[in-house]
Amino acid sequence: MSEQPERSVVVPFPGPRPAKAPAKPRDLGLTALSKSLGPVAISAKGHWCDRCNGIWYSYFGEARCPVCGGRC
Numbered sequence: 653m654s655e656q657p658e659r660s661v662v663v664p665f666p667g668p669r670p671a672k673a674p675a676k677p678r679d680l681g682l683t684a685l686s687k688s689l690g691p692v693a694i695s696a697k698g699h700w701c702d703r704c705n706g707i708w709y710s711y712f713g714e715a716r717c718p719v720c721g722g723r724c
């Protein structure tokens with residue numbers, strides 16, 4: 653009986669994996685109300701918008717995204 657030669661298993665070369673780029677939040681900018689204020693000394697507060705996947709800024713206690721109008 654002749655032995656079958658072991659089949660060589662082709663191992664896929666572990667190449668560089670496509671690195672999952674971290675989702676970079678979009679900069680949605682200031683709200684219209686905050687823009688109208690012009691440059692001010694106080695820092696704008698960032699708000700996260702789920703719909704736009706980004707952050708918008710406001711000097712006021714606004715709760716509405718300036719891009720999609722959604723409440724955040």
Ligand SMILES: [Zn+2]
Pocket residue numbers: 701702703704705717718719720721722
């Ligand atoms: Zn939005």
